[in-house]
Amino acid sequence: MNSSSLPEGAVEIESGEGGRLVTQIRAGMHEFVGDEPVSLGGTGKGPNPYDLLLASLGSCTSITIRLYAERKGWPLENVRVRLSHAKLYARDCEECARKEGKVDRIERTIEIEGPLSDEQRARLIEIAKKCPICRTLSTEISIRTTLRD
Numbered sequence: 001m002n003s004s005s006l007p008e009g010a011v012e013i014e015s016g017e018g019g020r021l022v023t024q025i026r027a028g029m030h031e032f033v034g035d036e037p038v039s040l041g042g043t044g045k046g047p048n049p050y051d052l053l054l055a056s057l058g059s060c061t062s063i064t065i066r067l068y069a070e071r072k073g074w075p076l077e078n079v080r081v082r083l084s085h086a087k088l089y090a091r092d093c094e095e096c097a098r099k100e101g102k103v104d105r106i107e108r109t110i111e112i113e114g115p116l117s118d119e120q121r122a123r124l125i126e127i128a129k130k131c132p133i134c135r136t137l138s139t140e141i142s143i144r145t146t147l148r149d
Contacts, residue, residue, distance in 0.1 A: 005029035019043035025052075054083040054106065057133045061110065064131035065124050069114075076124070077114035083107065106137070 005028055006012055016022035016033060021042040023034040034052060036042025047055065058081040069076035084107045090098045093105065110128055112121055128134070 018045060022046070050085045054085055057081075057106065057108065057131075057137065058083050060131040060133035061108065061128045065110070065112070065128055068127045069116075069120075069124060072120075074116060074120050074124075075114045076112065076116065078111075079113075080111040082109045082111075 006026055008028055010028070012026045013034070014024045014026075016024040016035075019035060019042060021036045021040075022045055025032050025034050025046075033046035034049065035044060035046040036048050038044050040048075042048070061081045062079045065079050066076060086105050086107075087102045088105050090096050090101050090103045093103050096103050108128075110125060112124055116124070
């Protein structure tokens, strides 16, 4: 993989060494490995694609909450976001409009530390729902794929 950094907002993934499902991931000036768990045929050398998706949402949630609290001058000390992903039948999802097939469910639990009022905590949770990645994942997404020679 080329060691020069990519432009901001660009990500490049290449087949990696050390396992058939290992990928080398480059995002800007950062490089890391993605993989699948051993139970799915990988080597477990890095996070799997769903882990990376959850990490993106969790990171964005934490950053959004921190920036909002700082802008308001609120005494936020720490934010911890825990996430999990599962697929479930749409008929079992009460809040889902679609009732056929399967839907993806992301469970997000947020812990906010600091001497904040109940109103401030409630507002920070509302702000978390507006983080850019949450908005992206909650809307229709168009993915264009092209083949490059």
